[in-house]
Every structure is written in C-alpha cells, then in structure tokens.
Amino acid sequence: MAVKEPNGYRGNIKETMWSVWPTWESWNWTGSTDYKGEAVPSWEGKPIDVEVYTKAPKVKLYLNDKLVGTKQVSRDTQFKAVFSIPYEVGVLRAEADGKSVTLATAGEPARLRLTADRNVIAAGGQDLAYITVEVVDKDGRVCPDAAIPCEAVVKGQGQLMAFASADLKDREPKTSSRVTTWKGRALLVVRSSKTKGKAQINIKSSLPTATLTIISK
Structure with a gap:
C-alpha cells in the first residue's frame, strides 16, 4: 500500500514520457518543510489517492477503523485498487484474503x-x-x-x-x-x-x- 503525492503539496508535479507519479509509503500529509526549509501546507480534509497492490480479488480499505470502501482487483485493474479519500491523521488499513497491511501517521522524531x-x-x-x-x-x-x-x-x-x-x-x-x-x-x-x-x-x-x-x- 502506498499514497500518491498530491499535486501541489510540494509544488506542481511534472511528468515526462519516462517518469512515474511520486508515490510514497507514507500517511503523513500534515504539512512540513521542504528541502529549502520552506513551509509545506497541510492536506487535511483534501482528497488523496491510496493505492493497494494485490492479486487478491477484493480489497477493503479502512481509515481509523471506519470502512472507506471495497474494490475489485484483477488483471484489468493492473492488480491495483485505488481509493480517493479526504486526508485525516490516523491509521490506514487494507484487508485482502484475510491479510492486512497498515500505514500510520508518525509523530515527532524521537x-x-x-x-x-x-x-x-x-x-x-x-x-x-x-x-x-x-x-x-x-x-x-x-x-x-x-x-x-x-x-x-x-x-x-x-x-x-x-x-x-x-x-x-x-x-x-x-x-x-x-x-x-x-x-x-x-x-x-x-x-x-x-x-x-x-x-x-x-x-x-x-x-x-x-x-x-x-x-x-
């Protein structure tokens, strides 16, 4: 499971013929600073795409133990389920074939x-x-x-x-x-x-x- 970086979060994303959209194993989109030390705004409440990769026929996605939705997965979907949800701090959990994977918002560096x-x-x-x-x-x-x-x-x-x-x-x-x-x-x-x-x-x-x-x- 991974999350597509929202366009505009750290500036406009430009693709080329050989590029792929930046996608991260992260559920931290609360704002931070970029490599120049400039502020990055929070994405709280704005839509963000979550991708789940599996060969299981069906995937369920939960955010903070609330069901977000269910998606069918097949070769036609490139064995990928995409959910668009408003960002909210907490824990994402995807379930498929009795197995699960999570992404959680991390706290301050310790x-x-x-x-x-x-x-x-x-x-x-x-x-x-x-x-x-x-x-x-x-x-x-x-x-x-x-x-x-x-x-x-x-x-x-x-x-x-x-x-x-x-x-x-x-x-x-x-x-x-x-x-x-x-x-x-x-x-x-x-x-x-x-x-x-x-x-x-x-x-x-x-x-x-x-x-x-x-x-x-």
Missing part, C-alpha cells in the same frame, strides 16, 4: 534507529556492511518527512565508505561522513579492516546519538 544487513563481516579489508539509518517517533514509526542532519563516526576495526540518502538534490559527496536524512532515512556503508575486531558506529544528530557495533572476524 530517535535514530540503526539496522545492519549483517552484524558480522569478514576481516581482510574487502567486506561491507550496509546500515540503514531511520528517524523514528516514540512508537518506532518511521517519520517520512524527517530531514535530520547526521554525522557518522566509525571507530575500531572498520572504515566509513559512504553515507548518503536517495535525495537527488543533496550535493554532499557520497563518501562524506555527513548526510541529511531524506524521507526519514539514510544509508551508511562500512568496510572491514584487515584486522579482526569490533567497529563501533556512532550517528550524531540533534536526536540522541545512535550506536551500533559491527564485528570483523
């Missing part, structure tokens, strides 16, 4: 969450660990509008190779130790040293410092 694709890598200077940095609220929900400047510090038996986000407008070098999270996320790449031991990763920001340990063996 901390950074670090998740490594693996916590043990091979010593020798050629192995890599990929660490996802997420800005989350007090309930652990990713804050999809969070743009938090971060700095990575790697100590011990490891080397910082890259720290970046998917923001195409970010001109900070990918090999820099600094990045600003985009859509609440960033990615850190750490390379093993040639010596066995531990690498401690600290991510500093305006939020509490987040720490993770990677072992080279």
Whole structure:
C-alpha cells in the first residue's frame, strides 16, 4: 500500500514520457518543510489517492477503523485498487484474503534507529556492511518527512565508505561522513579492516546519538 503525492503539496508535479507519479509509503500529509526549509501546507480534509497492490480479488480499505470502501482487483485493474479519500491523521488499513497491511501517521522524531544487513563481516579489508539509518517517533514509526542532519563516526576495526540518502538534490559527496536524512532515512556503508575486531558506529544528530557495533572476524 502506498499514497500518491498530491499535486501541489510540494509544488506542481511534472511528468515526462519516462517518469512515474511520486508515490510514497507514507500517511503523513500534515504539512512540513521542504528541502529549502520552506513551509509545506497541510492536506487535511483534501482528497488523496491510496493505492493497494494485490492479486487478491477484493480489497477493503479502512481509515481509523471506519470502512472507506471495497474494490475489485484483477488483471484489468493492473492488480491495483485505488481509493480517493479526504486526508485525516490516523491509521490506514487494507484487508485482502484475510491479510492486512497498515500505514500510520508518525509523530515527532524521537530517535535514530540503526539496522545492519549483517552484524558480522569478514576481516581482510574487502567486506561491507550496509546500515540503514531511520528517524523514528516514540512508537518506532518511521517519520517520512524527517530531514535530520547526521554525522557518522566509525571507530575500531572498520572504515566509513559512504553515507548518503536517495535525495537527488543533496550535493554532499557520497563518501562524506555527513548526510541529511531524506524521507526519514539514510544509508551508511562500512568496510572491514584487515584486522579482526569490533567497529563501533556512532550517528550524531540533534536526536540522541545512535550506536551500533559491527564485528570483523
């Protein structure tokens, strides 16, 4: 399930022959600031399109436990159900074939969450660990509008190779130790040293410092 960015929320959206409409796994449309620091207005009460992707024949969509509607899904609909509903803070839930998926409005950023694709890598200077940095609220929900400047510090038996986000407008070098999270996320790449031991990763920001340990063996 994902939500089509409303045209005008962050300016007019222009499509080309090769583009797709920006669609996000987010139910945060309460207004924020854009990459220039300019205010983005709330979309409260305005229509917004929710897309649910499934091969199940029927989908039900709920907003704050109230049934929004039911849609039939087939090859003719590209296995996609589209619901247009007024935006309201809360929890979206789609149900199909006894399974469900949710999108919830995140609160204010509370901390950074670090998740490594693996916590043990091979010593020798050629192995890599990929660490996802997420800005989350007090309930652990990713804050999809969070743009938090971060700095990575790697100590011990490891080397910082890259720290970046998917923001195409970010001109900070990918090999820099600094990045600003985009859509609440960033990615850190750490390379093993040639010596066995531990690498401690600290991510500093305006939020509490987040720490993770990677072992080279």
